[in-house]
Amino acid sequence: MTYHRPDSALLAKAETLTEALPYLQRYAGKTFVVKYGGHAMGDPELQRDFAEDVVLLKQVGINPVVVHGGGPQIGSMLKRLGVESQFVNGLRVTDAETAKIAEMVLAGSINKDIVGWIGQAGGRAVGISGKDAGLVLAEKVGVRDPDPLQGIERHVDLGFVGEPVAVDRRILDTLSAADIIPVVAPVGIGADGQTYNINADTMAGAIASAMGASRFFLLTDVAGVLDKQGDLMSDLSPADVLRLQRDGTITGGMIPKVQTCVAAVQSGVDAAVILDGRIPHAMLLEIFTRQGAGTLVSARGR
Ligand SMILES: Nc1ncnc2c1ncn2[C@@H]1O[C@H](COP(=O)(O)OP(=O)(O)O)[C@@H](O)[C@H]1O
Numbered sequence: 001m002t003y004h005r006p007d008s009a010l011l012a013k014a015e016t017l018t019e020a021l022p023y024l025q026r027y028a029g030k031t032f033v034v035k036y037g038g039h040a041m042g043d044p045e046l047q048r049d050f051a052e053d054v055v056l057l058k059q060v061g062i063n064p065v066v067v068h069g070g071g072p073q074i075g076s077m078l079k080r081l082g083v084e085s086q087f088v089n090g091l092r093v094t095d096a097e098t099a100k101i102a103e104m105v106l107a108g109s110i111n112k113d114i115v116g117w118i119g120q121a122g123g124r125a126v127g128i129s130g131k132d133a134g135l136v137l138a139e140k141v142g143v144r145d146p147d148p149l150q151g152i153e154r155h156v157d158l159g160f161v162g163e164p165v166a167v168d169r170r171i172l173d174t175l176s177a178a179d180i181i182p183v184v185a186p187v188g189i190g191a192d193g194q195t196y197n198i199n200a201d202t203m204a205g206a207i208a209s210a211m212g213a214s215r216f217f218l219l220t221d222v223a224g225v226l227d228k229q230g231d232l233m234s235d236l237s238p239a240d241v242l243r244l245q246r247d248g249t250i251t252g253g254m255i256p257k258v259q260t261c262v263a264a265v266q267s268g269v270d271a272a273v274i275l276d277g278r279i280p281h282a283m284l285l286e287i288f289t290r291q292g293a294g295t296l297v298s299a300r301g302r
């Protein structure tokens with residue numbers, strides 16, 4: 001019998017799988033919370049890659065929980081309807097009409113699209129919002145807005161913008177135990193029954209903390225946190241984050257992202273990673289290979 005050595009491309013595939021082995025062993029049974037940002041939803045190919053990654057995680061025994069955004073999609077809908085919209089420190093000022101439209105786009109449209117993509121990739125997902133089964137109890141947010149011209153801080157009323165004050169994880173546990181991937185829209189309800197629009201990063205962070213997640217990924221449309229020269233910073237501690245926010249390196253939509261990462265690692269999540277969702281299979285590369293991508297926020301670094 002002649003012995004044929006497999007060609008190098010085939011061997012490389014086997015090596016990739018064996019490289020993944022220690023990670024597969026380490027992460028089996030753990031919970032990963034994945035925040036899928038509106039900007040990362042890009043084109044159908046990236047959507048398919050994302051769904052495949054999530055299904056693969058579930059298949060290898062990890063419990064993924066997806067929390068999604070949809071800021072740009074809410075923006076287009078508001079524009080179509082002729083409703084003005086404004087952001088303060090990365091948060092959308094939300095009046096009653098905007099809250100209704102945001103909920104419609106997030107929980108009614110994007111949420112079900114993602115459920116569909118996961119289904120197409122061979123997984124089973126159920127889409128819910130923070131309102132379902134009392135998942136997220138929200139409270140109205142008040143924000144200090146530093147006014148660069150006046151050098152003062154003023155309080156801004158953001159309207160129906162909420163922050164999670166309590167997470168009841170039972171619905172997520174129930175779904176995960178039934179081999180169903182939960183997909184969560186960032187909408188919550190107040191004790192008074194009021195619907196709140198919640199920044200998706202903040203929502204995902206609260207869920208990651210409540211789940212005691214091992215990993216928390218935030219998929220966005222930049223390589224990670226960039227310094228003033230535009231270079232990627234691959235490791236940040238909570239103290240670094242504070243400094244970069246104070247010196248104006250981190251602004252806009254990156255503010256809730258890094259704040260959420262810090263809160264998550266301080267409440268027991270092992271590590272939070274801001275990842276470039278424009279890279280195909282960004283999550284799998286981060287989880288199962290030696291090359292970390294994006295910016296990792298942790299108390300101790302990579
Ligand atoms: N230091 C920084 N590094 C990277 N991005 C930054 C930084 N400061 C501000 N940003 C902005 O934050 C944006 C990401 O936040 P956001 O638009 O809310 O994304 P998503 O929709 O994925 O949540 C980037 O596209 C960039 O414009």
Ligand SMILES: CC(=O)N[C@@H](CCC(=O)OP(=O)(O)O)C(=O)O
Nearest residue numbers: 038069070071091092198199200
């Ligand atoms: C209060 C607030 O800002 N809510 C966000 C919710 C969606 C979101 O956060 O989406 P991304 O993750 O895609 O940015 C909004 O209205 O845009």
